[in-house]
Amino acid sequence: MTGAAPPQDGPAIEVRGVVTRFGTTTIHDGLDLTVKRGEIIGVVGGSGTGKTVLLRTIIGLQKPADGEVTLLGETVAWDGSSTEALAGRFGMLFQDGALFSALTVGQNIQVPMRECGGIPPQLMDELSRLKVSLVGLPPDACGKFPSELSGGMKKRAGLARALALDPDVVFLDEPTAGLDPIGASDFDELILDLRRALGLTVVMVTHDLDSLARICDRIAVLVDKKIVVGTMEELTGSQHPWIRSYFHGPRARAAFDRPALAGAQE
Numbered sequence: 001m002t003g004a005a006p007p008q009d010g011p012a013i014e015v016r017g018v019v020t021r022f023g024t025t026t027i028h029d030g031l032d033l034t035v036k037r038g039e040i041i042g043v044v045g046g047s048g049t050g051k052t053v054l055l056r057t058i059i060g061l062q063k064p065a066d067g068e069v070t071l072l073g074e075t076v077a078w079d080g081s082s083t084e085a086l087a088g089r090f091g092m093l094f095q096d097g098a099l100f101s102a103l104t105v106g107q108n109i110q111v112p113m114r115e116c117g118g119i120p121p122q123l124m125d126e127l128s129r130l131k132v133s134l135v136g137l138p139p140d141a142c143g144k145f146p147s148e149l150s151g152g153m154k155k156r157a158g159l160a161r162a163l164a165l166d167p168d169v170v171f172l173d174e175p176t177a178g179l180d181p182i183g184a185s186d187f188d189e190l191i192l193d194l195r196r197a198l199g200l201t202v203v204m205v206t207h208d209l210d211s212l213a214r215i216c217d218r219i220a221v222l223v224d225k226k227i228v229v230g231t232m233e234e235l236t237g238s239q240h241p242w243i244r245s246y247f248h249g250p251r252a253r254a255a256f257d258r259p260a261l262a263g264a265q266e
């Protein structure tokens, strides 16, 4: 990490030549990705292609075998100092919400505030109420335990915690998984509202084609241990077999409201 103030322009995230190996298995073999500030980018790929590992790498939790990552102008160091230097500047919503079951929603939201330190308890209470309202939960949700919440409410509570310290970037790992279509589309709207209101940059791993079509500016596809990135239109024109079948399958056509490709195999 550099000690200098991070530049406010330039990309939110730069991934250059990232190689990730577990034992003898290579997951990423030279990933490059640039995420612009204020962009909503979807990350897709087959199961086990390393989408979650990519998020963990960007936020400094997973050290790659090679490559460089810059997050909000800070070079990620993977020795713990990254997370410290970037404290509060990014938030993460883990796949299952990852709320602490023994803590209320309000207390969960206050976890990052306590880690940050120096925030008086009364202000933390006030801030957690604000975050609860920001994500569209009723005020009484603050005093509830995760077990008392629906799946959709848990996701919103997890998002409120990710937003606890007013981050510039949020990472969402399958935020709409397990939600019914209405809950999922409400969540999509919430992400769009938050981007509009807070200027957030959003990196979202998702299998939800409706979310991709509705809210993502660009999509990063993990294939062949690398990333192919483009707009929906650009990727729709790709000849790569996995990308082609992903963006032209019947479910994709329903989500993207497109007729079948002329000559496409069904």
Ligand SMILES: Nc1ncnc2c1ncn2[C@@H]1O[C@H](COP(=O)(O)OP(=O)(O)OP(=O)(O)O)[C@@H](O)[C@H]1O
Binding pocket: 022, 027, 045, 046, 047, 048, 049, 050, 051, 052, 053, 054
């Ligand atoms: N800490 C680890 N040690 C060893 N292998 C790991 C570790 N973390 C992830 N892997 C492996 O790396 C691969 C990619 O994992 P990852 O969770 O990123 O996949 P994914 O693309 O998010 O998959 P899914 O869509 O199924 O959630 C998997 O084969 C996984 O088993």
